[in-house]
Amino acid sequence: MRIADTPAKPPIENILPLVNIVFLLLIFFMLAGSFNQPDFYPVDAPVANNKEQADRQYVTLVMNEKGQLAIGEQTYSDASLERYVREQLALSTDKKMNIQLKADAEVKSERVIDIMELLAAAGVDSLRLLTVAE
């Protein structure tokens, strides 16, 4: 009886280039990418190319295409947002609150103006409108 030979294992050198490329890709994604906390509402921000880079230190107010508002995991009505901003301004030492608005590109501009007026009434003097570079 003839016993079949067990096939020889492929040499390890064949997969080394693959491992090298996978390592390079891993290092690229680790260094070049950044982790962002997902927003409460999914938002497709408007596209624009301006030179100012967004700052993570700002409070991000998210507005979806229906005009609903959220900060972090908390949703807000217009009245509760105004109350929240007033409370935060009262707590801050310099009476300033840095807010950036991440609004959906399809939301009505009138709705954005509503929120700008609401924030102005609450005591905020400037607002950053976030956009995504093309």
Added chain:
Amino acid sequence: MQIVEHRPKRMLISLTSLIDVVFILLIFFMLASSFMKWQFFELAIGESEPLVLNSDEQSLVRIEGEGRYLLNDAEMALPAIVAQVQRRIRSNAAHPVLVQPVGDLPLQQLTIVLEALDDVAKKNVSITRDHR
């Protein structure tokens, strides 16, 4: 003469399990990392300019729809509006520029105008509601 026999080096760890872990890490970083470049327009919201229609003292840019723009009620293309605003700002650095979206205009259309005016009138631009 004695020839030293070359023996293959022993791997310290199994390459297969190392590749498995590296692949899992690669997939995690590919899915979890974000390459979006976030930028912003600074909007002054504290004080509002009084709206004076048909005046050379301020530029009112009305956006009536996609690609339909009016500067102080005269319809013109966006590059022409930008050129006019730039000329006015050169003669008066504090020349106010009001951007007024009309109707149910999506924010993207407003952003196109803000982007166009950003280089010539960064500090002068404010957004105003359509009261007509």
